[in-house]
Amino acid sequence: MPTGVHIRDPRQQLFDAAERVLLQDGPNALTSRAVTIEAGVAKGVLHRHFADFDAFLAELVLDRIARIDDQAAALRESAGAGTVAGNLTGALVDLFDSVAVAIVSLVIFRDELRTRLRQARPAHGIPVLTQAAAMMASYLNDECEMGRIAADADVDALALTLIGAGHLLFAGREGTPPEIGAVDKVVTTVIADVVQRRLL
Template sequence: MPTGVALRDVRQQLFDAAERVLLRDGANGLTSRAVTAEAGVAKGVLHRHFEDFDAFLAELVRDRIARLEGQADALRGSAGTGDVAGNLTGALIDLFDSVAVAIVGLVIFRDELRARLRQARPAPGVPVLTDAAAVIAAYLNEEGELGRIAADADVDALALSLIGAGHMLFAGREGVPPEPEDVGKVVNAVIADVVQRRLL
């Protein structure tokens, strides 16, 4: 590896490689050797930048969570426009891309990784999924303030329902996502009551 390469560049190179390995070989195939080989760097590079492999994986998950911020901004920006079910359907499709689904599986698969993530931010639930639920809840709060869903809607419960259903729809599909219409049916079923009560 050339000298003078910025740490951020090396980290991103390793993260990108880890995502490719995870998609191709699954959580069992994700090892430090597989990541460095995929990245085309010396074996010691990962351990020069991270305490150990679980520390690397924890940063990989945090990097994925940080990407949710852009999605959250876009979704909140859509409040008051289009149709609530359509906005939520698009959000779930964006949130549950193949890498996100694989990373959720990784977090569930590795106990040590979950423990590290919870040390930094103790919270119940599965990291990434709980963060995605917060994105959906923030959007639903905006729609509630705009009067597009019932004012008494339990947005946290709705968000958990949508994320849980979304994960079930997208997980285990070998990279072939569900049809948008199928996602939309689930979204409509979850939010039907709060939309109908808003109209009464």
């Protein structure tokens, strides 16, 4: 891009470019040069907005985590409506789009990135997946309070199981998500012992 040309939202433009590089070539290919070339901007644009490339990557992942926070609010609003299995299936499908799966790979791949993310949002486990599990646990807890899930259900264990199974279903599929029926089958199996049959 020529010098002096105004970029409307350079941060978002760089985030979008990074996501495209991740999807096309994987975490190994994600470099500052690859991002700026994909974004069509000078390399200096990235360093004008971020202290270094790891700071950029941390902000990229935190942006994705913020989306999970939005998804969590929407999921909690669905408590008491529809079916528990249907709500959880929809949440997993929304959560594990191809970009999210690629970002999880990136977080696993880069030690420095995980360190920065834990400093920004202290939590155990793998950032993104940890927040996703918290989202599921909050929703399941709401359903417990509404009596649609057994009061003695271990919602934290259920949430971890759903996120782990969901990630395995969606990872490594190269842009082809699993059938909704396959996701629903896993969800229904995981929650079968704590949800009334008629609500599945």
